[in-house]
Amino acid sequence: MIDKQTIITLYRVNKLSRRAIARQLHLNRRTITKVIAEYETALQEEDPDGSLEALLSKPPVYDVGARKKRVLIPEVIELVHKCMKENERKRSSGLKKQCMLKKDIYDLVVSKGYKVSYQSICRYMYSLEKDKKESGKEAFIRQYYNPGEVCEFDWGEVKLYYQGKLQRFFLAVFTLAHSNGRFACLFRHQNTLAFMEAHRNFFRWAGGVPGVLVYDNMRVAVKEFCGSQKSPTDALLRLSAFYRFHFRFCNIRAGWEKGHVERSVEYVRRKAFSLNLSFPSIAAAQEHLTRVCESLNREAASLSTENKQECFEADLKALQPYIRDMGCFELAEYKVTKWSTICMKGSHYSVPDTLVGQCVSVRIYSEKLVIFYQGEKVAVHERFYTGGRWSIRLEHYLNTLIRKPGALNGSVALRQVPECIQKIYNLHFKDNAKDFILLLLYAKEHGFTYSDIQKVYEEQVRKVSRRISADQIKLLLHTLGESTNLFPEVKSEDAEQACRIEENACELLNAITHIMENTVGQHL
Numbered sequence: 001m002i003d004k005q006t007i008i009t010l011y012r013v014n015k016l017s018r019r020a021i022a023r024q025l026h027l028n029r030r031t032i033t034k035v036i037a038e039y040e041t042a043l044q045e046e047d048p049d050g051s052l053e054a055l056l057s058k059p060p061v062y063d064v065g066a067r068k069k070r071v072l073i074p075e076v077i078e079l080v081h082k083c084m085k086e087n088e089r090k091r092s093s094g095l096k097k098q099c100m101l102k103k104d105i106y107d108l109v110v111s112k113g114y115k116v117s118y119q120s121i122c123r124y125m126y127s128l129e130k131d132k133k134e135s136g137k138e139a140f141i142r143q144y145y146n147p148g149e150v151c152e153f154d155w156g157e158v159k160l161y162y163q164g165k166l167q168r169f170f171l172a173v174f175t176l177a178h179s180n181g182r183f184a185c186l187f188r189h190q191n192t193l194a195f196m197e198a199h200r201n202f203f204r205w206a207g208g209v210p211g212v213l214v215y216d217n218m219r220v221a222v223k224e225f226c227g228s229q230k231s232p233t234d235a236l237l238r239l240s241a242f243y244r245f246h247f248r249f250c251n252i253r254a255g256w257e258k259g260h261v262e263r264s265v266e267y268v269r270r271k272a273f274s275l276n277l278s279f280p281s282i283a284a285a286q287e288h289l290t291r292v293c294e295s296l297n298r299e300a301a302s303l304s305t306e307n308k309q310e311c312f313e314a315d316l317k318a319l320q321p322y323i324r325d326m327g328c329f330e331l332a333e334y335k336v337t338k339w340s341t342i343c344m345k346g347s348h349y350s351v352p353d354t355l356v357g358q359c360v361s362v363r364i365y366s367e368k369l370v371i372f373y374q375g376e377k378v379a380v381h382e383r384f385y386t387g388g389r390w391s392i393r394l395e396h397y398l399n400t401l402i403r404k405p406g407a408l409n410g411s412v413a414l415r416q417v418p419e420c421i422q423k424i425y426n427l428h429f430k431d432n433a434k435d436f437i438l439l440l441l442y443a444k445e446h447g448f449t450y451s452d453i454q455k456v457y458e459e460q461v462r463k464v465s466r467r468i469s470a471d472q473i474k475l476l477l478h479t480l481g482e483s484t485n486l487f488p489e490v491k492s493e494d495a496e497q498a499c500r501i502e503e504n505a506c507e508l509l510n511a512i513t514h515i516m517e518n519t520v521g522q523h524l
Helices: 002-012 018-025 031-043 049-056 074-092 101-112 118-135 192-206 235-241 255-273 284-296 307-317 394-401 419-429 433-445 452-465 470-486 492-523
Strands: 151-161 163-177 182-187 212-215 224-227 229-232 246-249 328-337 343-344 349-352 359-364 368-373 378-384
Touching: 018 031, 031 049, 049 255, 074 101, 074 118, 101 378, 151 255, 151 284, 163 192, 163 255, 163 284, 163 349, 182 192, 182 255, 182 284, 192 235, 212 255, 212 328, 229 235, 229 284, 284 307, 328 343, 343 359, 349 378, 359 378, 394 433, 419 433, 419 452, 433 452, 433 470
Parallel strands: 151 212, 212 246
Antiparallel strands: 151 163, 163 182, 224 229, 328 359, 343 349, 359 368, 368 378
């Protein structure tokens, strides 16, 4: 552009010849002649000033389309086409991961003795792919959905810090097509049980069931392909029969057929977990996710969604009635081993030691196991998905430990109780395991938990720093149980009086214990 303006200025103002301009600017005389010819043509137009202005502002255009390819000779082009055709054949045969990349095609061309650059191969293949895409463009028809008629489902992936470690989780996302109302559940695995529980949670949250649910070709929904027909899985048939909804599947690689939820997965993940990445538990992460979804369902992000709240409420009102929850579990039977555990997929889960050798029934959920014996629930465990792990409850082995108290100190069960209970044992009962076991038996028989023991222990530690006995904790547990069950609404004055009485009783008990310890020490 600068050279063009300079040429015209030297020719028009300075009255230099073409040869003088070429010599001064060090340009080819043909270039000078071409620019001056364009200038003289512009002066002969009806609007010479406008034509001259357009000439001076228009950048030079070079016709490269007519250039002959000097490196991409017909033999090289034929070889590239042959490789691309072979790639298409592999994709249609299910060998997508074994197709040749551009780098592989370039290496093949060079090995044949042709001298060509990698960039030339890439540019040529890109031009072919671009032409193919442009020739295959199609139009889409915007759809209208009645309230409560259609809901779309899809999976998404998210990574969160759980228990101090970065772990992968899966989002089960539902989107109502009429209002774009969203709901999402968080799971650690993308399996059939998670699929069923996600639907149950969504129907419970919405208070109803949509008429039709739309899925892509996910394994938890499609059992097998029979030509163009798709067979649903047993889990999907069970859900549709229980909750009375219809379902349909998208065509292969046709994500626009459920475009609402395709966009929702990315949108919900970004809004919920772009800032908050660390959670103490899965329940806390799920509560945060639910709050975010409810907030998104209320807000209007643009003019096209200004009536989103009304559309969402219309969706909820138009849903089919929700009856009750469906049991989303698998049922299996296991025999209790000599370790008083059941072994499922290489991991062990404890049951009461009185059931050794017996058969128990197990309800397998996506995140937990519930174990029954003769219709009575005997244990609940968090489910493991990796083998070689042990989930041991100390309370399941108390009957055995009362006969073998020496086995408590090195047991796996002791190392899996809460840290505070381990601390109580190590400080006060390490040399007297039997009293500790009797304390746990007392708590189990009277319905007290580890949290109750921790609470009364911390209260006793604040009052006295010497050794604490099992009888002291039992007494405080008994007092805790009475005050909780018998006086749920005690008045403030009565509460203060009860606290003073309790403190005096504890001081008296501590004094008696101190006297007994000194007496025993003198006799020894």
